[in-house]
Amino acid sequence: MRATYMYGPGDVRVIDVPDPVLQQPTDAVVRVVRSCICGSDLHPYHNLPATPGGKTMGHEFIGVVEDVGREVRTLRKGDFVIAPFAWSDGTCDFCREDVQTSCRHGGFWNANGVGGCQAEAVRVPQADGTLVKVEGGADPALLPSLLTLSDVYGTGYHAALKGGVSARTTVTVIGDGAVGLLAVLAAKQFGAERIILMGRHKDRTDLGVEFGATEVVAERGPEGIAKVRELTGGDGTHVVLEAVGHLPAYEQALGVVRPGGVISRVGVPQYDEAPIGFGTLFLPNITLTGGPAPARAYIERLLPAVLDGTVNPGKVFDRTIALDDAPGGYRAMDERTALKVLIAS
């Protein structure tokens, strides 16, 4: 089959590799129908040390079950499935507590002998726990939105859920990437009436407004903080959803969160130490929360509104490419000429 590999910064190739096969009785093999490129794929695109053997890529996909191991009970060949960005057994205590990303027998794609889904097919460990079947298959028009359930929609939803967004909270979203925009959508679903979106790309923030943002602040840093404070009577908002991951975004979050409020981070932190002391978090009683979304937990919760068209998170995809064009897809996302690139296998 064809599969996307990365060999170093900027070096993405689509190559021929053996088809994946069942290795464990709990595995499935899934033929990928749609996958995509994630903002987090740009981190290795910038920083991957030279990797002569290449590194598999991709952690978001929907597809059709091609084969199942003998212990797989809930899936069969031909089922249409959504895969979350982490695989998990669905039965351990962490899974039952909806922390599937800490599953005792789970893991992440592209690690420990598990491949990536920017490919024609992929082996899925712990298939019963990991995959969510869409009864009756999928309407082709819904494929982009279904694909967002793999990661970016669930991640935006995680931000809003952990942030405690409700009709009584004002919200700032930091970042106009796919996750930030879907954090806006999720905040709207949780009932927030005021959602300030901080982002600099007008085409993206326009989509944010369509998703529910009530105000857009294009400024960053101290100017951006001043603008949000000006919009909120000097106080900031009850909740800040941080969908970037760089330290300045965290500092921006500190600057726009209201006393008693919550900073909910879903941008993967690119820093280790940061201010959390008396003046920043403690005195104003700020809560810092977030982490990798238990996307698996949210797929079933978010699926109905996707299926009935109430929400259309798939609008974050603004370019579709063939698998063999993956290198160009990475380039487009890196150059910000594309918001999020969908790969139609």
Added chain:
Amino acid sequence: MRATYMYGPGDVRVIDVPDPVLQQPTDAVVRVVRSCICGSDLHPYHNLPATPGGKTMGHEFIGVVEDVGREVRTLRKGDFVIAPFAWSDGTCDFCREDVQTSCRHGGFWNANGVGGCQAEAVRVPQADGTLVKVEGGADPALLPSLLTLSDVYGTGYHAALKGGVSARTTVTVIGDGAVGLLAVLAAKQFGAERIILMGRHKDRTDLGVEFGATEVVAERGPEGIAKVRELTGGDGTHVVLEAVGHLPAYEQALGVVRPGGVISRVGVPQYDEAPIGFGTLFLPNITLTGGPAPARAYIERLLPAVLDGTVNPGKVFDRTIALDDAPGGYRAMDERTALKVLIAS
């Protein structure tokens, strides 16, 4: 009247000063019946720069209203009242959101012209918002427990509340000072069935066991972390209540919190930057919360069980002194020969 002043490290004196008087129409003057020395008073006891004019001390008291300003509506001379460790108007949006420590017209004792309560009397700003009246006065036997509602009981309760302690969560409490012990009591009230108390002073941890701790870990640092992990099958506990405030206590919290869990800090942080990145908080989906307790919000909530004797948080006081003996009280707390010193005016 007599009042306690601090002039520099270790330099506490009880001196004669003018009686406090009403300054604002919303003020009350309260004759102090009981006050006490707080663990946080030891910070200036160690670090206060030389202060020739002296600094007033004390932020926890119960007493009897002696005089009220003309705009005070809910209190009158003779009322027995409990004062929280911050004063607040009770009407602004932050007060309504139970973040009274961020009140728009509030503040802290011993600052901005408001005195301290390690004294015979004190002027109380925003008296209607700040003070909670105990109907019918107070049983003398209950005075110590009523006094804990000023700060340490509310602070322990804040830790447990913000930590989301329930019958479904395991809990570690870091610190065997009055706040840590009352965090144990609060965790027990929230239904926790397993409460591991980390503390080195047997007389204190014995009281912690009486309050509901199910296990005591005397080790600190890596040894303490290893011990808690050993007790919890390697995983740590769902909630960690951090009642110390020094960086090693935060690092200990990181070491004993379970994936998906919460670190709730009520020890005033003596550090600014600390690890909150991918490996520490983000990947395991740890929430960091806490801050100064809105003690005012909790007094009414916690008062009934104090009045009917269901709980006896006043047991944290293990020494009672006269006001003029305040210097010795500070010394005893600093030398750890006393857990918490009550001042009987």
